Amino acid sequence: MTAPFKQHLIDPEICIRCYTCEMTCPEQAIEHDDNNVVVDPTKCNFCMDCIPVCPTGSIDEWRVVADKDSAYTLEQQYEWMELPEQEEIAVSNGSDADTDGLEDAIAALLAEAHAGAGGKAKAPASASKPTVNMYNLAKPAKATVQGNYRLTAEDSDNDVRHIVLDLGAQPFPALEGQSVGIIPPGEDENGNAHLPRLYSISSPRDGERPGYNNLSLTVKREENGICSNYVCDLKPGDTVNLTGPFGATFLLPSDPDAHLMMICTGTGSAPFRGFTMRRQREAPSVKDSLTLVFGARRPKELPYFGPLKKVPDDFMQKVFAFSREEGETKAYVQDKLRENADKVAKLMQDPKGHIYICGLKAMEHGVEAALSDIARSNGLTWTEIRDAMREDGRYHVETY
Amino acid sequence: MLDLINVSYDTQIPNNVGLSQDKKVLKALEKWHPGYINWWNDLIPQNFQESMVYLRTAVSVDPKGWAKFDYVKMPEYRWGVLLAPQVEDRRIPCGEHFGEPAWQEVPGEYRNMLKRLIVIQGDTEPGSVEQQRFLGLTAPSLYDMRNLFQVNVEEGRHLWAMVYLLQKYFGRDGREEANDLLVRSSGSEEAPRMLGAFNEETPDWLSFFMFTYFTDRDGKMQLESLAQSGFDPLSRTCRFMLTEEAHHMFVGETGVGRTIQATVEAMNKAGIDDPYDTDKIRNLGVIDLPTIQKKLNLHYTLSLDLFGQEVSTNAANAFNAGIKGRYMEMRIDDDHKLTNDTYKVLDLEGDMIVEREVPALTAINMRLRDDYVRDAAGGVGRWNKIIEKAGIQFEMKLPHQSFNRKIGVFANKNFDPDGKMVSGAEYDKGLQEWLPTHADGDFIQSLMKPVYEPGKYASWIAPPKVGIDNKPGDFEYVKLHMA
Numbered sequence: 043m044t045a046p047f048k049q050h051l052i053d054p055e056i057c058i059r060c061y062t063c064e065m066t067c068p069e070q071a072i073e074h075d076d077n078n079v080v081v082d083p084t085k086c087n088f089c090m091d092c093i094p095v096c097p098t099g100s101i102d103e104w105r106v107v108a109d110k111d112s113a114y115t116l117e118q119q120y121e122w123m124e125l126p127e128q129e130e131i132a133v134s135n136g137s138d139a140d141t142d143g144l145e146d147a148i149a150a151l152l153a154e155a156h157a158g159a160g161g162k163a164k165a166p167a168s169a170s171k172p173t174v175n176m177y178n179l180a181k182p183a184k185a186t187v188q189g190n191y192r193l194t195a196e197d198s199d200n201d202v203r204h205i206v207l208d209l210g211a212q213p214f215p216a217l218e219g220q221s222v223g224i225i226p227p228g229e230d231e232n233g234n235a236h237l238p239r240l241y242s243i244s245s246p247r248d249g250e251r252p253g254y255n256n257l258s259l260t261v262k263r264e265e266n267g268i269c270s271n272y273v274c275d276l277k278p279g280d281t282v283n284l285t286g287p288f289g290a291t292f293l294l295p296s297d298p299d300a301h302l303m304m305i306c307t308g309t310g311s312a313p314f315r316g317f318t319m320r321r322q323r324e325a326p327s328v329k330d331s332l333t334l335v336f337g338a339r340r341p342k343e344l345p346y347f348g349p350l351k352k353v354p355d356d357f358m359q360k361v362f363a364f365s366r367e368e369g370e371t372k373a374y375v376q377d378k379l380r381e382n383a384d385k386v387a388k389l390m391q392d393p394k395g396h397i398y399i400c401g402l403k404a405m406e407h408g409v410e411a412a413l414s415d416i417a418r419s420n421g422l423t424w425t426e427i428r429d430a431m432r433e434d435g436r437y438h439v440e441t442y
Numbered sequence: 443m444l445d446l447i448n449v450s451y452d453t454q455i456p457n458n459v460g461l462s463q464d465k466k467v468l469k470a471l472e473k474w475h476p477g478y479i480n481w482w483n484d485l486i487p488q489n490f491q492e493s494m495v496y497l498r499t500a501v502s503v504d505p506k507g508w509a510k511f512d513y514v515k516m517p518e519y520r521w522g523v524l525l526a527p528q529v530e531d532r533r534i535p536c537g538e539h540f541g542e543p544a545w546q547e548v549p550g551e552y553r554n555m556l557k558r559l560i561v562i563q564g565d566t567e568p569g570s571v572e573q574q575r576f577l578g579l580t581a582p583s584l585y586d587m588r589n590l591f592q593v594n595v596e597e598g599r600h601l602w603a604m605v606y607l608l609q610k611y612f613g614r615d616g617r618e619e620a621n622d623l624l625v626r627s628s629g630s631e632e633a634p635r636m637l638g639a640f641n642e643e644t645p646d647w648l649s650f651f652m653f654t655y656f657t658d659r660d661g662k663m664q665l666e667s668l669a670q671s672g673f674d675p676l677s678r679t680c681r682f683m684l685t686e687e688a689h690h691m692f693v694g695e696t697g698v699g700r701t702i703q704a705t706v707e708a709m710n711k712a713g714i715d716d717p718y719d720t721d722k723i724r725n726l727g728v729i730d731l732p733t734i735q736k737k738l739n740l741h742y743t744l745s746l747d748l749f750g751q752e753v754s755t756n757a758a759n760a761f762n763a764g765i766k767g768r769y770m771e772m773r774i775d776d777d778h779k780l781t782n783d784t785y786k787v788l789d790l791e792g793d794m795i796v797e798r799e800v801p802a803l804t805a806i807n808m809r810l811r812d813d814y815v816r817d818a819a820g821g822v823g824r825w826n827k828i829i830e831k832a833g834i835q836f837e838m839k840l841p842h843q844s845f846n847r848k849i850g851v852f853a854n855k856n857f858d859p860d861g862k863m864v865s866g867a868e869y870d871k872g873l874q875e876w877l878p879t880h881a882d883g884d885f886i887q888s889l890m891k892p893v894y895e896p897g898k899y900a901s902w903i904a905p906p907k908v909g910i911d912n913k914p915g916d917f918e919y920v921k922l923h924m925a
Contacts, residue, residue: 056907058695059820060688066505076820091505095685097692099908123827168918170512171911173501213448215501215510255451296494296513297918 047110050081054122056100063092063101078120083113148288158406158439159432166295166435173215174290182283183212187276195342201263202345203274208256216287217247218294218316223285226272238285239269244312246320260312292440298325301395305375307337310401311345332358337375339366376412387420390427396436403441448502456522470609481624490578491517492923495591503682511911519595523606526681534672535771536778537764544674548611552763557612561619562636564604567597569640572628577650580890582900588919589693596686603679639744646886652741655694660748662687663814670767695821702825703904704728706832717836727901731836736878743846749811752787752850757806769813790851793863
């Protein structure tokens with residue numbers, strides 16, 4: 043059986059022949075003559091080591107060919123003045139997803155989490171470039187627990203915790219909005235090691251404390267949850283195996299003029315805590331450009347309710363929706379969106395406006411309906427606006 | 443255990459050399475640090491210091507981690523000490539110690555020679571930043587401004603790299619030399635930079651592109667040969683610097699290429715096919731091809747002088763000692779000792795240029811220069827493809843190595859760009875055609891107006907084909923601080 047083959051190539055019109063890729067390639071898959079620098083399809087194993095070292099971007103070129111035997115040969119590549127067009131390929135039933143199984147599994151988890159955006163998610167144009175998959179099962183980062191604090195009131199049956207992990211001297215370049223994988227110790231019923239669970243990082247890129255190489259997570263204890271119980275029971279000094287960072291689209295725009303509306307419930311607030319702290323550290327003087335719409339049953343079950351109240355209103359508008367607060371009418375985040383319809387509509391149409399949604403899958407439907415209504419009453423079609431925003435990296439959904 | 447791949451941030455100075463456990467060197471570097479920051483702050487105009495620039499920084503020296511992009515204010519750039527990973531059981535690749543284990547400490551007998559090489563290399567790094575300090579004010583786009591600043595901060599980091607070697611391995615003399623690197627200054631009367639080309643002005647952006655293409659390429663060849671050094675810390679330092687240097691080559695090659703692109707596009711649009719129709723072409727707001735050729739002639743020949751004398755006993759000694767190898771030494775198939783080999787060098791017999799066989803050991807400079815000429819010719823060929831594609835009859839050429847030289851056998855002789863010796867009168871007359879005149883300089887200067895709107899470019903330069911870090915065309919590479 044043959045399968046389409048994705049071939050790595052170098053654009054001869056962009057390449058400056060510095061041969062840095064050739065020096066870097068651990069497989070000796072890259073070579074050159076007086077004309078071109080070329081990639082040997084029989085040697086290249088897609089390790090991607092050559093991609094970041096290229097100063098020009100010419101290295102990041104790919105063509106799908108019918109099968110490995112039809113790959114462009116070195117001789118053909120040496121002759122090129124420019125790259126050939128992508129040819130039409132009749133796709134058979136072969137699958138090209140056979141790289142690292144774990145990375146695939148995590149990519150699938152993230153794709154599932156982002157599915158609510160209605161198409162392939164894109165990062166904001168001005169977001170920093172994320173590092174992903176730096177640590178894996180074979181080589182996890184070892185973090186030390188610095189603190190584990192309960193965020194919800196003691197009498198709440200909701201146990202949400204703020205966990206601070208110290209990375210010591212290991213680099214862990216994680217951006218706000220990225221996730222880490224935690225590997226619970228022990229084995230499953232079949233005697234296999236547990237797979238990592240993903241948790242959003244709730245601290246900004248320069249650490250829970252600025253300049254410290256630490257990060258924080260916001261984790262809710264789930265009944266019978268193997269990993270959440272493991273994490274929620276961690277004690278200061280304990281060691282945790284981390285993989286990641288993961289996620290390359292649910293990121294903060296670096297542009298200080300970007301306007302953000304962040305819609306969340308429960309631990310969906312984790313990435314937004316990171317966003318807000320990053321903004322506070324990076325652009326504390328920017329006013330009226332952040333809005334947080336945060337839903338919970340009651341104030342005492344709302345993670346970070348105390349610190350949130352201390353954030354000045356002109357730095358971030360905070361809209362709380364409580365569904366079980368005694369003496370108040372039930373309110374959900376979608377109700378609050380409708381109340382703020384003008385602002386939402388403005389964000390949809392502003393090229394610097396971004397909408398983020400994070401929380402349980404169950405919130406998606408209501409939020410989407412509200413956004414759809416708001417679009418319609420402004421003479422817009424939500425699905426069109428949504429697709430355009432998503433393509434622009436301005437609409438982001440992460441639900442689980 | 444020390445982690446020697448990843449950059450550790452446990453000291454003020456990011457590094458992968460375990461600085462936090464090397465108190466003496468850490469202290470010396472921390473003492474040097476404020477002087478460096480002062481030097482930087484005094485150099486670059488204030489509003490650029492305050493601006494957010496989309497730069498890359500290394501978080502580790504392995505391929506995955508070394509190019510992380512983010513907005514950063516230049517004075518907060520993480521200058522650090524980064525060495526390529528140590529190769530296990532590395533051997534001295536050339537000279538009389540060939541095959542012996544590479545030195546991890548300075549070999550006493552070569553201490554002065556090594557120190558001098560490191561100081562000369564270190565001196566060029568801040569020199570070029572000094573030469574380019576005002577270019578931001580006339581940047582033809584935010585994209586180009588970002589590239590300039592990337593080159594500048596990385597040259598700054600290369601200074602750090604050399605200073606680390608001096609302070610770690612050369613004791614008190616090393617510390618003094620490190621301090622002097624911040625005292626000398628490009629173009630200064632009292633304390634100029636050590637090499638001539640680093641005291642010349644970089645008055646405009648075409649000069650900057652030519653400088654990064656031709657002069658930084660000399661730097662690349664020097665780094666390549668120091669990367670072959672038997673002194674392992676120097677080799678590892680230079681190997682990592684080369685990855686960064688590739689970006690500088692890129693800025694030069696694409697900068698000149700985009701200038702040519704704008705010229706030929708404007709000519710085609712205006713229906714001009716004579717490249718020598720200078721006034722008409724200049725009226726289009728682009729730089730005519732013959733003027734670009736003149737700039738090329740100037741920067742190429744200045745850069746050739748950086749290779750020193752064709753026949754040199756210093757170079758022979760450095761090679762023989764295993765301190766400095768040849769370009770791609772590891773890939774050369776010979777005995778790596780050159781005891782009985784010869785090499786052809788250019789020489790003068792009366793007015794005639796001849797090739798002469800000399801002992802290969804003494805021709806190390808000439809050999810590196812030949813490698814340089816081959817390397818430099820590649821980009822010129824690609825520039826010519828742009829002209830050819832536009833259907834214009836003109837070809838950029840590297841002038842003959844005898845033209846306009848100040849060092850070596852051809853120094854101060856009247857050769858034309860084809861390598862023909864001409865009379866004084868012919869030479870004076872020809873110079874107008876061969877090297878940029880003051881009038882050419884005035885014209886180029888008249889085009890140097892800043893363009894600070896994202897996605898917009900000055901008339902004389904075409905937009906790039908691919909954005910940095912694959913960013914879209916109107917990406918705001920520099921968020922200018924407006925005071």
